[in-house]
Amino acid sequence: MTDFASTKALFHLPEGVIYLDGNSLGPLPRAAAARVQHRVQEEWGELLITGWNKAGWMAEPGVLGNRIGRLIGAEPGHVVLGDTLSIKVYQALAAALEMRPERRVILSDSGNFPSDLYMAEGLIKALGRGHELRVVAPQEVAGAITDEVAVTLLTEVDYRTGRLHDMAEITRRAQDAGALTIWDLAHSAGALPVDLVGCGADFAVGCTYKYLNGGPGAPAFIYVAPRHATCAAPALSGWLGHAAPFAFEAAYRPGEGIERMRVGTPPVLAMAALEAALDIWEGVDLTDIRAQSIALGEMFIAEVEVRCPMLTLASPRDPSARGSQVSFQFEHGYAAMQALIAQGVIGDFRAPDLMRFGFAPLYIDTEDVKEAARRLAHVMQNRLWGDPVYQARATVT
Ligand SMILES: Cc1ncc(COP(=O)(O)O)c(C=O)c1O
Ligand SMILES: Nc1c(O)cccc1C(=O)C[C@H](N)C(=O)O
Structure with missing residues (x-):
């Protein structure tokens, strides 16, 4: 059984950041x-x-x-x-x-x-x-x-x-x-x-x-x-x-x-x-990765659907029919993702309206997932995405 607490310690992640964008660019392995x-x-x-x-x-x-x-x-x-x-x-x-x-x-x-x-x-x-x-x-x-x-x-x-x-x-x-x-x-x-x-x-x-x-x-x-x-x-x-x-x-x-x-x-x-x-x-079993990635994705979907009714799941609901990422549709998805990043949860946005979150068990655990859902709920419930500062598009999204 892969020990994910040990693998998490092998990565550098900035203090306070929950990184749900390893499906675009993985974080820094400490040894690198x-x-x-x-x-x-x-x-x-x-x-x-x-x-x-x-x-x-x-x-x-x-x-x-x-x-x-x-x-x-x-x-x-x-x-x-x-x-x-x-x-x-x-x-x-x-x-x-x-x-x-x-x-x-x-x-x-x-x-x-x-x-x-x-x-x-x-x-x-x-x-x-x-x-x-x-x-x-x-x-x-x-x-x-x-x-x-x-x-x-x-x-x-x-x-x-x-x-x-x-x-x-x-x-x-x-x-x-x-x-x-x-x-x-x-x-x-x-x-x-x-x-x-x-x-x-x-x-x-x-x-x-x-x-x-x-x-x-x-x-x-x-x-x-x-x-x-x-x-x-x-x-x-x-x-x-x-x-x-x-x-x-x-x-x-x-x-x-x-x-x-x-x-x-x-x-x-x-x-x-x-x-x-x-x-x-080297010590990681891909079947453990899959099981844990599904557990994290399922937990995120459940937490977000309870807390954020304005978001619509855009990924297959059946975990065996999706990879290691989950996307939610939201009209103001770009600004909402920027607001979430300002809260320390990094995901990304894919046009026209998808907020995308990747779950990499090597360095993301259940506490991260719960906290990410809490911060997303804070963004959504307080309509932080409405702030014009989050509307400006960056070159790389
Ligand atoms: C599925 C897929 N194919 C191709 C690419 C392009 O890769 P690269 O920029 O390394 O050429 C990407 C990501 O950028 C990708 O996600
Ligand atoms: N390769 C990238 C880059 O050089 C800059 C920004 C993003 C990327 C990506 O890999 C994007 C990624 N393929 C995606 O799924 O959106």
Whole structure:
């Protein structure tokens, strides 16, 4: 059984703050600052360029990829880190489309994060072969899998509502129809158990700065199923995905297996912070995370619905149908969230009217949830959101 009181102590959280936004950016693992400092001073400072070999910087995208692989049910040696999630979406999609050259439809849903859809649009333009991005409502995905579909591009957990796709069922249906699947695990990795092997997923991508707590700008990851490892063509054929980067050949040859999904120089400083964050996951059981995340979410919903009748639940009520976040709809949601943040409870707002709260059991406990609901009730009952100071929109929300 995971001891969540011990894991909470491993994070720095500002005094008085209840942090319900780890679904956007996880908090600072206490060990990360010293780990980054060590990398800067002892490795970069003292080893200089020899750090690539002596400190293992060059191999780290695969080493950390394996540690993430354990959390998402991947086979060892089939996850690699690097770049941003948007880039990894592009790579997976380009590889999948190449593997289904006779088909033209990319199937996604309106609950997908816009960047995934934008990357698909950009790739369609770049390919110029008449592909279509077909976007349906989340609940219509299964029915929209036809033999026109080359690939499904879906985020398992809807970033706005927390609605969860049935990964196993959709993967099965897609493959029965001859399509490939790409799963974006941005809101899944570290939030709930994921079983890529069990589901038979073809590709998966995700970020490490949310529930994995790797820090702002932490690198993304990509998974390619072993059966595709030698046929997935890398669209972004950078030198570190080459079979022999240091042979400096004039022409590109894809690297062995997942190595070919590397592009360029790895983010060495960011990986130091991520390494410290992943240490915390070593003793953690994802089934414990799921059970506790459901308990926290259920408690929050119950407390808020009793105290704040003006808020409407926008997430699935059935906890098994949602990820590790809960959203409430409110017309003045932006200002209400700003007022709540001023009370020390950090959640976020997603247009047009959703107040979104993430529950990460590693550092959020039942007392936090009760206190967050109390402060939210204070904001709502006293109509603090009506104060013009909370209406001004910030650049990043
Ligand atoms: C589901 C999903 N996909 C893609 C992205 C984009 O990630 P990045 O900014 O790392 O490219 C995000 C978050 O920003 C996301 O939540
Ligand atoms: N990646 C982000 C960023 O660089 C700035 C602000 C927010 C983000 C996010 O990750 C947003 C997140 N994907 C979401 O679900 O809304």
